[in-house]
Amino acid sequence: MSEFTHFNDQGRAKMVDISAKEETVRTALAKTSITVTEEVYKKITNHEIGKGDVLSVAQVAGIMAAKQTSNVIPMCHPISIKGVNVEFEWIVNDPDYTLGISVTVKTKGSTGVEMEALTAASITALTVYDMCKAVDKGMIIGETYLVEKTGGKSGDFLRKEK
Template identity: 90%
Template structure:
């Protein structure tokens, strides 16, 4: 049997049937970052971005994205999200690069995991920061975006080694 489960007998895409899978508590943590200029950094921390409080808006966008993942990723199942936590931390150790670190944890109790919800949330959070700050600088860099860990489910736990 192929490792790819999203194909039917005709080789066409399908949504996997998860009806027989056991409901378990499942979590996933994803991370991404966005590198900004000193000017963007200072405007963000001083709440001087014309569109509003960047981190508050980005956080709400990230929560909304986690809940809407099945609407934009075709083979994702709509699931009942039990919790989303988004955390921000600035890395200003290099005065030439100001990097906003974004960490998202998503939790559910269900028959399928929340990796895609965590990754989508992290991505949309960073994209929202970009959208809100692009009038100041369009040269911001997003990424890398990656799964840090996941728990629960038949395939077991996953923990990424440091990248």
């Protein structure tokens, strides 16, 4: 494991200087999920949630979250995001109804977009929860994790299947 770089000579937090790093195309794919009841699943898919179209709102929230990551994660650099894609997939295993959420973020810059993808995935799931909590507060947000990343000094990463 490499040395932590977010500490100064006094052992206090700092934002890493990336000014000498080469600009490369960088991508990151993060995933999460939210498990809901059959009632919530039907209300989402039939557009019967009073707050609006759940997946459309959650998708926009995820995109907005990716763009705002440096405002909520203290040591993240503000970056110029070139693209964000939020995708959904329903996995129906009665009695469970799980919405899989995949977020891909892309940039060309001096630092990666892993945190932006992870933040976007998390906020997308939280938005689904917020929009559906009047129907059921027992929804479960699943594991959030980086699937893969490309570009940068540390090279590519691909999560090994469990």
